[in-house]
Amino acid sequence: MSKSIPLGLIDRYRDRLPVADDTPAVTLGEGNTPLIPLQRLGHPCQVYVKFEGLNPTGSFKDRGMTMAVTRAAELGAKAVICASTGNTSAAAAAYAARAGMQAFVLIPEGKIARGKLAQAVMHGAKILQIRGNFDDGMSLVKAVAEQLPVTLVNSVNPYRLQGQKTAAFEIVEALGQAPDVHCLPVGNAGNITAHWIGYSEAAGQATAATSFRDERSKHAPAAMTDRRPVMVGYQATGSAPFMRGAPVAQPDTVATAIRIGNPQSWDAAHVVQRESAGWFDELTDEEILATQARLAREEGVFCEPASAASLAGALRDIESGRIAAGSTVVCTLTGHGLKDPDIAAEHVAGASQTIDATLGAVEQALGASLDA
Numbered sequence: 001m002s003k004s005i006p007l008g009l010i011d012r013y014r015d016r017l018p019v020a021d022d023t024p025a026v027t028l029g030e031g032n033t034p035l036i037p038l039q040r041l042g043h044p045c046q047v048y049v050k051f052e053g054l055n056p057t058g059s060f061k062d063r064g065m066t067m068a069v070t071r072a073a074e075l076g077a078k079a080v081i082c083a084s085t086g087n088t089s090a091a092a093a094a095y096a097a098r099a100g101m102q103a104f105v106l107i108p109e110g111k112i113a114r115g116k117l118a119q120a121v122m123h124g125a126k127i128l129q130i131r132g133n134f135d136d137g138m139s140l141v142k143a144v145a146e147q148l149p150v151t152l153v154n155s156v157n158p159y160r161l162q163g164q165k166t167a168a169f170e171i172v173e174a175l176g177q178a179p180d181v182h183c184l185p186v187g188n189a190g191n192i193t194a195h196w197i198g199y200s201e202a203a204g205q206a207t208a209a210t211s212f213r214d215e216r217s218k219h220a221p222a223a224m225t226d227r228r229p230v231m232v233g234y235q236a237t238g239s240a241p242f243m244r245g246a247p248v249a250q251p252d253t254v255a256t257a258i259r260i261g262n263p264q265s266w267d268a269a270h271v272v273q274r275e276s277a278g279w280f281d282e283l284t285d286e287e288i289l290a291t292q293a294r295l296a297r298e299e300g301v302f303c304e305p306a307s308a309a310s311l312a313g314a315l316r317d318i319e320s321g322r323i324a325a326g327s328t329v330v331c332t333l334t335g336h337g338l339k340d341p342d343i344a345a346e347h348v349a350g351a352s353q354t355i356d357a358t359l360g361a362v363e364q365a366l367g368a369s370l371d372a
């Protein structure tokens with residue numbers, strides 16, 4: 001037997017999560033991601049990025065999956081299922097492997113980033129590429145989970161949001177209080193809802209964004225902050241149902257992780273917007289990719305395209321004054337840039353040249369750049 005040492009967010013926040021004192025966590029050491037202050041971007045505000053790409057499978061989905069799979073294991077489940085734009089399937093596959101369960105994942109054929117597909121394959125998921133989009137897959141897995149003995153681990157599973165709310169706890173702990181503004185990319189809107197639940201619990205304030213109650217937490221933990229942030233959600237223009245006020249039938253964007261036309265947390269997201277006095281906005285694919293590249297070049301942080309939507313929106317709203325000068329702003333970077341190597345490879349075309357393997361050729365190539 002291995003010695004039991006605390007690992008992952010369930011052990012860290014057991015008193016704030018719906019688990020028993022002795023519930024064994026299915027964990028890969030998720031959470032505890034860095035909150036990185038930006039040095040060059042975001043003035044006259046102080047912008048921090050919460051780099052969720054440093055979770056075990058490279059996205060924030062691990063926070064939700066440790067809770068959902070821990071709960072499934074507790075109830076004796078043998079299999080889990082999800083629809084996914086990529087990261088949920090990677091996380092479900094990894095945590096199911098950890099728990100000794102089979103994962104089934106439905107993904108849109110040809111529309112998931114290569115790194116995410118590789119993860120699902122390596123972790124032994126049964127992968128069904130459907131001739132349809134994420135929204136089609138979501139309808140299917142909901143129906144299947146009602147008929148067959150498989151546990152649905154999409155964010156409609158309330159344990160997912162319970163796990164994901166812990167990111168807000170970490171931010172409050174790092175800053176000593178809640179930020180003024182928190183910006184996220186929005187697809188199904190599960191994560192923006194989860195953060196609001198987390199901030200509300202951290203501040204000891206009520207929210208109507210969830211009806212889920214922690215029936216198993218025995219004590220009301222102390223408040224960690226006396227305020228909650230304004231919550232801002234950014235979508236891609238081709239996939240912006242919150243801006244259109246209705247589902248989008250054929251969502252399209254280079255940011256495949258938020259290529260979702262019929263958000264599952266539609267009502268909750270509007271509650272978050274109202275309660276936090278926040279807003280939604282949209283960005284073009286060009287704006288998203290430009291910010292992804294700037295963040296990588298000017299700050300050393302490489303996130304996937306969908307993640308860059310939060311910072312792209314924040315920078316624009318800071319510039320326009322919609323986010324007030326002097327505000328403390330946190331942007332969630334939802335996933336790692338290595339998830340989507342093909343997009344990155346398109347950026348660097350032109351950044352590389354081929355030369356002879358001689359000292360002279362290397363010196364000549366360097367000289368041109370060093371003189372500039």
Ligand SMILES: *Cc1c(COP(=O)(O)O)cnc(C)c1O
Pocket residue numbers: 059060061087088155185186187188189190191192257258304306307334335
């Ligand atoms: C899942 C995901 C999102 C969207 O989160 P929602 O909870 O669906 O709004 C954004 N970015 C990345 C990288 C994701 O994997």
